[in-house]
Amino acid sequence: MSDFDAQPGRTPDPDLTVAQREADDVDLHAGLSGVAGLVAGGSGVVDLLGHVAEFAAQAIPGVDGAGVSVIDMSDDTPSVTAWAVTAQFVEDIDRLQYLLFREGPCVTCMQTRRPAVSGSLGSDSRWPRFGGGVARMGVHSALALPLLVGDQLVGAINTYAHSRDAFGAHAVELGSQFAGPAAVSVHNAQLLDHAQARTKQLQSALTTRAAIDQAVGIIRSRSGIDADEAFDRLVRMSQAENIKLHVVAERLVDEAVRRAKARKQI
Structure with missing residues (x-):
């Protein structure tokens, strides 16, 4: 089972049929192929983040919307410098997370460097202000994945679902497989952008x-x-x-x- 931070007292892992797992593997392969085809420098960092977010939504089962963030590690506390999303509701959620409350699954996963999962954001004690606001928007599940290149944290993937308990260990496993190559693509784009600047x-x-x-x-x-x-x-x-x-x-x-x-x- 994948190593991740689950919501306390709520760790459902629905049974999946062989057909569902095979379909999920196909989607993961398609997402990974898409990330592998991204060329740093072909577009700006934000555009590349948008493409990675789209491939993440394809690769991870149960996702209704996704976002990808990059961070600045020059201070003791990581700060998000740019992000891109696949849907407006993800933009609204991440503004709550990064700019208003400064708490949520992405913030936690960047601090712990482990995936963070919630199946009922409104009752998640880890993020009382963020979770309540997001639940009122009709979004109840979240899966955040750190983007790591070696020991270096370069950003995170945020995925959300309207339904409860959308992300179990299977989704975390596939998301983690996707996050590795995605982190390399994002990091290469950052390096090229910094070099050009x-x-x-x-x-x-x-x-x-x-x-x-x-x-x-x-x-x-x-x-x-x-x-x-x-x-x-x-x-x-x-x-x-x-x-x-x-x-x-x-x-x-x-x-x-x-x-x-x-x-x-x-």
Whole structure:
């Protein structure tokens, strides 16, 4: 049996026929094939999360709606930075979980790094505020799965069902099989997104540095001072006008270019 955190006092595991298990295996295979076909960089992180959520809803039996979240581990407490869902009611639920109550199956599964299951959210003592709000929306079952790459937690899958006791050990087992490859896809997308952002920052820094160097050269040519003195003068201009240094530099360079063009036209 899969290792997971079940709702206290409520651990039903309905009997499944051979045909049901075979059908579930087919759906799991289809979901895994879909995740395997995702290419990081082909779309943004949020779009990829949306695809993973759709495949999760296909791969895990009993799901009426699913969501996938990614987290930031830079602080002691993991914080959700982005998520995508397959249905509006999942969006509404996860807003309660992440932004209002800060409790729920996903929060718990990220803390314990184990799947969390509830078959009657309205009576689940683990999340009294969250569970009651979700039950009033007509959603009674939840299964949350951590997304782990080795020992690193990168996010979680949230699945919900309108019926009670929708997720037993069988659903947890299939969900856990799906979560492994899904975590790799999500993690790769995060790494690529961070690399692309870093590349843009470096390109911007190089452009900024070039403008500052050109401005220093212009000041030196006009005043005959050395590079350090020219840079200090540029800094004082920035401070006096309360404008960023690279903006002052770009403005100075643009002005020099306009003057040069005007002289050519004379």
